[in-house]
Amino acid sequence: xxxxxxxxxxxQGAKIASRILGTAAFFEGYYAQDFxxxxxxxxxxxxxxxxxxxxxxxxxxxxxxEPDSVFVLDETLLDDPHAHPLSGLKExxxxxxxxxxxxxxxKDTYKISVQVITLDITKISLKMLGKPILSALAGGIxxxxxxxxxxxxxxxxxxxxSEIITEKEFLLKxxxxxxxxxxxxxPIEIKIxxxxxxxxxxxxxxxxTALISSPTxxxxxxxxxxxxxxxxxxxxxxxxxxxTKCMVCVVRxxxxxxxxxxxxxxxxxxxxxxxxxxxxxxxPVKAIEGMREAHxx
Amino acid sequence: MxxxxxxxxxxxAWGVRLAEVDYVPAYPITPQTEIIEMLARWISNGDVDTKFxxxxxxxxxxxxxxxxxxxxxxxxxxxxxxxxxxxxEMLYTVAGWRVPLxxxxxxxALSSPITLEPDHNDILAARDAGFLQIHCETxxxxxxxxxxxxxxxxxxxxxxxxxxxxxxxxxxxTREPVEVPDxxxxxxxxxxxxxxxxxxxxxxxxxxxxxxxxxxxxxxxKYQMHFASMGALDVYREVSEEFGRLFGRSxxxxxxxxxxxxxxxxxxxxxxSTLGKAAVKRAREKGVKAGLLRLxxxxxxxxxxxxxxxxxxxxxxxxxxxxxxxKGGILYSEISSVMYxxxxxxxxxxxxxxxxxxxxxxxxxxxxxxxxxxxxxxxxGKVPYLLYTEMEWKEMExxxxxxxxxxxxxxxxxxxxxxxxxxxxx
Numbered sequence: 216x217x218x219x220x221x222x223x224x225x226x227q228g229a230k231i232a233s234r235i236l237g238t239a240a241f242f243e244g245y246y247a248q249d250f251x252x253x254x255x256x257x258x259x260x261x262x263x264x265x266x267x268x269x270x271x272x273x274x275x276x277x278x279x280x281e282p283d284s285v286f287v288l289d290e291t292l293l294d295d296p297h298a299h300p301l302s303g304l305k306e307x308x309x310x311x312x313x314x315x316x317x318x319x320x321x322k323d324t325y326k327i328s329v330q331v332i333t334l335d336i337t338k339i340s341l342k343m344l345g346k347p348i349l350s351a352l353a354g355g356i357x358x359x360x361x362x363x364x365x366x367x368x369x370x371x372x373x374x375x376x377s378e379i380i381t382e383k384e385f386l387l388k389x390x391x392x393x394x395x396x397x398x399x400x401x402p403i404e405i406k407i408x409x410x411x412x413x414x415x416x417x418x419x420x421x422x423x424t425a426l427i428s429s430p431t432x433x434x435x436x437x438x439x440x441x442x443x444x445x446x447x448x449x450x451x452x453x454x455x456x457x458x459t460k461c462m463v464c465v466v467r468x469x470x471x472x473x474x475x476x477x478x479x480x481x482x483x484x485x486x487x488x489x490x491x492x493x494x495x496x497x498x499p500v501k502a503i504e505g506m507r508e509a510h511x512x
Numbered sequence: 513m514x515x516x517x518x519x520x521x522x523x524x525a526w527g528v529r530l531a532e533v534d535y536v537p538a539y540p541i542t543p544q545t546e547i548i549e550m551l552a553r554w555i556s557n558g559d560v561d562t563k564f565x566x567x568x569x570x571x572x573x574x575x576x577x578x579x580x581x582x583x584x585x586x587x588x589x590x591x592x593x594x595x596x597x598x599x600x601e602m603l604y605t606v607a608g609w610r611v612p613l614x615x616x617x618x619x620x621a622l623s624s625p626i627t628l629e630p631d632h633n634d635i636l637a638a639r640d641a642g643f644l645q646i647h648c649e650t651x652x653x654x655x656x657x658x659x660x661x662x663x664x665x666x667x668x669x670x671x672x673x674x675x676x677x678x679x680x681x682x683x684x685x686t687r688e689p690v691e692v693p694d695x696x697x698x699x700x701x702x703x704x705x706x707x708x709x710x711x712x713x714x715x716x717x718x719x720x721x722x723x724x725x726x727x728x729x730x731x732x733x734k735y736q737m738h739f740a741s742m743g744a745l746d747v748y749r750e751v752s753e754e755f756g757r758l759f760g761r762s763x764x765x766x767x768x769x770x771x772x773x774x775x776x777x778x779x780x781x782x783x784x785s786t787l788g789k790a791a792v793k794r795a796r797e798k799g800v801k802a803g804l805l806r807l808x809x810x811x812x813x814x815x816x817x818x819x820x821x822x823x824x825x826x827x828x829x830x831x832x833x834x835x836x837x838x839k840g841g842i843l844y845s846e847i848s849s850v851m852y853x854x855x856x857x858x859x860x861x862x863x864x865x866x867x868x869x870x871x872x873x874x875x876x877x878x879x880x881x882x883x884x885x886x887x888x889x890x891x892x893g894k895v896p897y898l899l900y901t902e903m904e905w906k907e908m909e910x911x912x913x914x915x916x917x918x919x920x921x922x923x924x925x926x927x928x929x930x931x932x933x934x935x936x937x938x
Contacts, residue, residue: 238517241689250686274790276682276783277871415901417879430625433916
């Protein structure tokens with residue numbers, strides 16, 4: 216059985232990518248199962264999705280703790296303590312990362328010992344779809360890496376996306392982007408290895424008083440430690456030559472990230488601005504521009 | 513017939529579509545499920561000819577479902593977890609009306625602490641209400657169970673509502689290949705509902721759901737519900753045999769897996785049974801004569817099927833994905849009561865696992881088999897074992913530290929230090 220895991224941020228398309236892969240495998244006659252996990256359904260928050268592909272009936276459910284391959288749709292997740300996308304990855308496993316950086320650079324930065332494949336699919340999707348939506352592209356890459364045929368991929372994209380994309384032209388663009396990504400990756404063979412299973416004995420749970428065992432948090436103020444600015448694809452940049460200090464952006468920012476400087480001009484807290492681009496949309500004089508950002512910190 | 517990748521939610525919606533339901537009342541907000549979303553979309557597209565109404569709560573939703581069912585139409589509704597409990601009062605009420613509506617519950621663990629993933633305290637809270645309960649392991653079974661449920665509920669010998677249970681996430685969001693039968697085939701199995709006892713017709717007045725003062729009247733009605741529910745076991749067998757003949761898939765009240773010669777048996781329900789089956793396979797490879805019994809019907813309780821399946825085993829481990837706080841596993845108690853008066857009976861062990869969707873690892877299954885073997889050697893079994901691993905405990909310790917419950921001082925992001933004893937003093 217092949218166990219594949221996708222990591223992305225809510226809204227990027229990791230769930231649909233896992234479905235595209237599942238359906239493509241199903242079309243090729245395999246037993247397939249796919250399953251997303253997105254906690255409290257918050258856009259931008261780390262999510263994962265899982266696809267199992269097997270010649271035998273699948274006697275597994277739920278999360279995949281020891282994947283044969285992982286597909287990381289957002290490089291910033293590699294350092295995210297909540298996502299830890301590389302955990303449990305098997306020996307000989309393959310990691311795909313959506314990044315502008317090279318595989319060598321990535322292996323070095325994040326100390327990854329297994330094979331890494333990189334491709335900047337956000338760039339490709341912005342170019343081919345005009346939006347950073349990665350489901351069809353990641354689906355294409357995953358289909359290639361697990362060695363499924365191009366025809367199954369095409370059929371799967373048609374099946375999965377025609378239910379959610381009503382615009383014919385956009386559906387076509389998605390198909391093209393998917394095939395482009397499929398061919399951008401060289402065929403590889405995933406070697407299915409045994410998991411590196413750590414012994415994990417059953418223990419006796421001791422009694423603890425309600426002081427400890429109630430769901431109460433005594434510590435205060437850890438939200439500032441969570442830098443959500445990492446989620447951005449675009450960052451808002453103000454042009455003070457045009458800005459009229461009308462404050463519409465300050466009011467509209469859903470995360471209260473925008474403040475006013477000594478001269479009365481708005482600026483944002485890039486540590487926490489998620490790049491939703493609402494300010495760019497709302498600015499009546501178009502003084503704010505969305506600039507593409509490719510980074511991880 | 514088409515076969516495609518469907519989630520448990522989609523499979524339920526397909527079942528409802530094929531059953532040609534007349535009326536769907538729904539509470540549309542969390543914790544409502546995609547089942548209702550899909551039905552609403554089909555109804556709005558004109559794919560399905562069903563009346564759809566949104567209500568202001570699950571309490572109103574179940575009331576509307578019961579009332580509509582009492583007018584003689586085929587009714588479906590769905591909820592999940594907290595929603596089921598919010599409508600709880602009406603479960604007993606509509607069951608007493610003897611109306612054959614079908615409701616799907618997507619199991620999720622109950623608050624507090626608030627969480628997302630499944631266990632069965634929600635559905636088991638509804639255990640005594642008078643609804644029949646069918647618990648599903650696969651997405652295919654969810655679709656098929658909707659069709660079976662209507663046949664069962666609408667049978668003149670039964671006339672009780674049915675709750676179908678599927679696990680949140682592990683079935684509701686999990687896609688697997690599902691055969692969607694043709695409408696023509698379904699009609700042969702499930703003809704339109706023609707009620708004889710409760711309906712709404714001009715110039716034929718009746719009073720339904722009347723009050724009774726005095727225990728003898730009340731007892732009579734309750735005992736009759738009990739007889740109808742117990743009798744539903746036989747009706748279920750008939751219905752599922754016919755389903756098997758028509759669709760080539762059959763579902764008994766219980767399902768045995770490698771159970772015929774099994775000496776050590778796991779008893780489980782719902783989607784985690786899949787994990788249990790894998791554990792049985794692994795145990796067999798090691799030479800342990802393992803087997804699994806999955807309970808599909810929980811109300812009526814399939815006593816005979818259980819007795820016959822486990823009587824000859826050496827030990828049986830009941831894996832409860834629920835906890836009756838202050839007692840233990842709910843199914844353990846139920847199965848013990850079934851076996852107590854039997855001359856030939858296995859040792860019964862109780863395990864609580866998978867609460868809040870916590871996975872049951874291969875080590876935990878090995879632990880269960882080890883405890884069964886040990887119990888047979890010593891002749892006694894401990895009750896209950898809580899399944900929890902060392903890694904999970906370490907993770908919990910870390911979280912407790914973050915929450916300010918560690919033994920050591922810790923500092924928050926502003927550099928202030930606290931410790932647990934300080935809080936105790938406060």
